[in-house]
Amino acid sequence: MEEYRLHANLIEKYLQKDAASFTREDLIKYIVDHKIEMVNFRYAAQDGRLKTLSFYIYSLDYLKSILTYGERVDGSSLFSFIEAGSSDLYVIPRYKTAFVNPFSEIPAVDILCSFYTNEGKPLESAPEFILAKAHQYFNQVTGHVFKALGELEFYVIATKDEQFAPTNQKGYHESSPFIKYNDFRNQAMQLISQCGGKIKYGHSEVGAFSDEEYIYEQHEIEFLPVPIEQTADQIMIAKWVLRNLAYQYGISVSFAPKITIGKAGSGMHIHMLAEKDGHNQMLENGKLSDVARKMIAGILSHADALTAFGNTTPLSYMRLVPHQEAPTNICWGDRNRSVLVRVPLGWTTEVNMAASANPNVQTDSPSKPEKQTIELRSPDGTAD
Incomplete structure (x- = not known):
């Protein structure tokens, strides 16, 4: 579709859809059609840097499995407040964050992940979940x-x-x-x-x-x-x-x-x-x-x-x-x-500045940007 021609995200451009609506099947289609060989899980640890867990894709079943169930990681090596005695966490990919890795010599798709506990619940202390929970509360209280x-x-x-x-x-x-x-x-x-x-x-x-x-x-x-x-x-x-x-x-x-x-x-x-x-x-x-x-x-x-x-x-x-x-x-x-x-400045003036700057060109007056x-x-x- 015409609207996606200028989209920079290569997966969006190919699938002709916004990243917010990516599904597991969408990512599988892109990976298969573009002969992507690796999938990298990315997630932020306590130091704020993106960590990497890399998968070489050898079969469709394996690709479906990691996209559905994620993988296990050592939380105590990522967060100082997690004890080594009970440190296993799941990292689960968020499909809407997928992108083609621009630095990998091997064709790769990277996906940001969320942390989950052994009970399958979001890790309450993960910065990503704290922010999401705060936003949810803000929306519930204000409607915004x-x-x-x-x-x-x-x-x-x-x-x-x-x-x-x-x-x-x-x-x-x-x-x-x-x-x-x-x-x-x-x-x-x-x-x-x-x-x-x-x-x-x-x-x-x-x-x-x-x-x-x-x-x-x-x-x-x-x-x-x-x-x-x-x-x-x-x-x-x-x-x-x-x-x-x-x-x-x-x-x-x-x-x-x-x-x-x-x-x-x-x-x-x-x-x-x-x-x-x-x-x-x-x-x-x-x-x-x-x-x-x-x-x-x-x-x-x-x-x-x-x-x-x-x-x-x-x-x-x-x-x-x-x-x-x-x-x-x-x-x-x-x-x-x-x-x-x-x-x-927030573009609050009623003046059509484009018309003033371009006096010999007829310009319309669309609604003011918010x-x-x-x-x-x-x-x-x-x-x-």
Whole structure:
């Protein structure tokens, strides 16, 4: 169908259906039709990294079995709070997360998994289940779907190149040749999209400097709002892609909140919105709604706990200093990048800006996009 021609996820494009509706039979069809030889189960452990359990597919029955029943793993090696005396867990694949592995030399499909106990129940302490349960409770109490997106900031660290050096701390939206690794970031965006990530855009960020040996380029990849569980999956996969691609390039990437004093730190800002019946509930008559204001109040009242989870190392607090576009006070404001919660521009104007920018071209006036979010600016890349 025409609507799937631009989809980046190769399985979606082939099956002509959204990943959310993938079935076991869909994945079997793709694997058989494309001569896929391996299936990799992926799951996040306590350290936030994607772990891997690989299966070489030797028969249709074996493929059906692992897709249906999953496999057994040692939970005590994945989570410090699980004792070795009773540590067996099941990892069960979530079909909607399947993607073609862009790095495997052997054709492979990877699938994110959930943890289950010996009784066949979700592991209550698994971060993925805690998030899903919290979202379910939010939906039951409010009737809203909680959507979010992450802004993933990182530094590329590579051997110094003297040609067309960027201006110190002036890398924001800079272009080649002053920024050397735009192509790296763009390729990462392509691969993340093929792995199921919904990306809004990417660009170079403020941080741009060098020392005697290396250049340090700051970049950002920002996602689109999706249900909160998918937000976490996207960020996790994006880090995995960036690290693998950097390894291929022979460079390093760092999600550390602070590289050095006096230079721009890297955050992982989280935008969020509440949705009901498919419509964004953050605005009412062009202004912040009561729903949005209640969300802001909730964030401010729990700022200490959110900071503990979102800023987990001493380096985190070297980033949260004045004059670095980072929050230092528990407050909120419109378009202010130094507050804890920012209300960014949300396309609330009635002006047809496309018509103004293109005066000789007739443009229609479609309904305004429902893009308003609120942004929590404290978290950083240590919030695995």
